[in-house]
Amino acid sequence: MNRQYDSSRRKKAAEQTRRAILRAALKLHWQGNTGFGPLALEAGCSVATLRKHFPTREELFQNCTQTFAATVEMPDLQNLGSITDETRRIEKNVSELCRIHETMFGYAWLGALQRKDSPTLDSVMNSYEGLADAIAEIITPPNSANTAMVRGLLDFLTYRALRLSAKLTPEDAIKELITTLQLIFTGHQKAT
Numbered sequence: 001m002n003r004q005y006d007s008s009r010r011k012k013a014a015e016q017t018r019r020a021i022l023r024a025a026l027k028l029h030w031q032g033n034t035g036f037g038p039l040a041l042e043a044g045c046s047v048a049t050l051r052k053h054f055p056t057r058e059e060l061f062q063n064c065t066q067t068f069a070a071t072v073e074m075p076d077l078q079n080l081g082s083i084t085d086e087t088r089r090i091e092k093n094v095s096e097l098c099r100i101h102e103t104m105f106g107y108a109w110l111g112a113l114q115r116k117d118s119p120t121l122d123s124v125m126n127s128y129e130g131l132a133d134a135i136a137e138i139i140t141p142p143n144s145a146n147t148a149m150v151r152g153l154l155d156f157l158t159y160r161a162l163r164l165s166a167k168l169t170p171e172d173a174i175k176e177l178i179t180t181l182q183l184i185f186t187g188h189q190k191a192t
Contacts, residue, residue, distance in 0.1 A: 030106030061120040081138045097135045101159040108156045
């Protein structure tokens with residue numbers, strides 16, 4: 001009597017290892033660590049096993065990006081742009097962008113540092129910067145001379161500086177950005 005080989009347990013174990021590697025990678029990438037040695041240790045596997053699943057850092061970045069993106073709820077720019085009350089539009093747009101900044105906190109820093117070496121990270125950073133561009137466009141009054149200033153204030157590096165250098169909570173960073181933008185726009189209205 002011939003027994004047939006059942007590979008389902010092996011496939012299940014391989015998938016569990018793959019998920020463990022991705023979880024570990026997301027944790028370590030948040031901290032700015034992309035080394036395969038620390039990643040294998042964190043995932044509880046060997047470097048050889050890690051490389052079997054993800055032969056290159058770029059492949060790992062691609063899979064981490066897909067895994068992470070599935071967890072992020074992106075703001076609805078059409079709804080944000082349709083808010084007619086200027087104060088409410090600024091508050092809601094800045095709050096939504098800062099929610100994404102907080103979610104991306106460690107990953108954005110890693111992306112900024114390594115984007116020149118990774119097409120995946122460069123693409124992610126371009127999309128992320130595009131979101132800030134879109135929010136800036138939504139909240140900036142037409143014909144404003146302060147467009148560049150607004151975009152700079154909305155950048156993830158500004159948010160990061162408020163959180164780390166100024167030691168603000170996410171809520172306080174949002175309040176500071178909203179207050180500053182309102183002052184800029186009030187000054188713009190007086191100047192025109």
